[in-house]
Amino acid sequence: MMEVLASSAVTESVNSPGWFLVHSIGIGMGILGLVFFLGTAVGMVRFPDFYTRMHAAGKGDTLSTMLMLGGFGLVMMEDFSVGSWLLLIKILGIVLFIFITTPTSSHALIRAAFEDNEMPLGEKDLKKVRKHKSSSR
Amino acid sequence: MKEWFAIIMGASLLVLMIPILYRIIVGPTGFDRILGVNVIGTKTAVILVIIGTLFERVDMFVDFAIAYALLNFVGAIVVARYFNRTIPLKEMERKKPRRRAKA
Numbered sequence: 001m002m003e004v005l006a007s008s009a010v011t012e013s014v015n016s017p018g019w020f021l022v023h024s025i026g027i028g029m030g031i032l033g034l035v036f037f038l039g040t041a042v043g044m045v046r047f048p049d050f051y052t053r054m055h056a057a058g059k060g061d062t063l064s065t066m067l068m069l070g071g072f073g074l075v076m077m078e079d080f081s082v083g084s085w086l087l088l089i090k091i092l093g094i095v096l097f098i099f100i101t102t103p104t105s106s107h108a109l110i111r112a113a114f115e116d117n118e119m120p121l122g123e124k125d126l127k128k129v130r131k132h133k134s135s136s137r
Numbered sequence: 138m139k140e141w142f143a144i145i146m147g148a149s150l151l152v153l154m155i156p157i158l159y160r161i162i163v164g165p166t167g168f169d170r171i172l173g174v175n176v177i178g179t180k181t182a183v184i185l186v187i188i189g190t191l192f193e194r195v196d197m198f199v200d201f202a203i204a205y206a207l208l209n210f211v212g213a214i215v216v217a218r219y220f221n222r223t224i225p226l227k228e229m230e231r232k233k234p235r236r237r238a239k240a
Contacts, residue, residue, distance in 0.1 A: 023138075030146055040176065041156040050168055053160070057190070063178045068146070076195055082218050083196065090199045094182060097206055105175060105213035110187055112217040113168045 026074030033067030036060045037067055048129055049121045057107035068097050143190040150180055171216045178209035
């Protein structure tokens with residue numbers, strides 16, 4: 001089995017157009033992940049409330065991490081050897097783990113905040129915030 | 138090409154971590170701070186894979202990334218449970234039977 005895999009690795013050269021397509025898909029996924037992480041960063045600074053910040057951080061963080069790790073897993077692939085497959089499967093394992101655990105930890109944090117009497121902003125508070133901002137400008 | 142992709146991704150990740158560091162330092166409540174720590178810890182797993190690419194030892198650094206993601210998750214859960222316990226015990230005892238009656 002090892003010999004077959006090694007021979008297939010020799011026949012498929014790294015610079016063939018199929019690998020170029022796979023690598024460009026990986027690079028595109030990485031850049032898309034950066035865009036989502038930019039959304040997370042902007043949301044964590046701009047949003048007025050803990051719950052809205054948690055909304056930005058939970059969603060954008062999960063998706064951007066999954067996209068970046070998947071993109072890196074595709075860029076790492078250079079042949080069909082056993083080590084390369086093992087690397088891709090490990091990276092996909094991290095992706096699966098983060099897909100399960102990041103929403104869980106966001107849920108636990110938001111529940112802890114709610115039981116700690118951290119109330120979300122109502123409409124009156126939002127009007128106060130807007131007045132404060134317009135007067136400070 | 139692979140090295141340049143890794144370097145640019147790592148540098149932009151570090152630059153984008155600055156606003157989250159701002160939220161950790163300024164954040165009005167403790168939950169904002171622990172949320173920022175959680176986000177940065179998740180991104181550290183990605184940065185570990187990038188560092189592994191640059192050293193050409195990805196198979197080793199991927200294991201570090203798995204361990205770091207696990208510790209990050211455990212840390213977030215522990216902090217959430219800890220803040221949960223700040224409710225006085227009498228209130229918790231009052232809350233529990235009501236929930237059971239609803240369910």
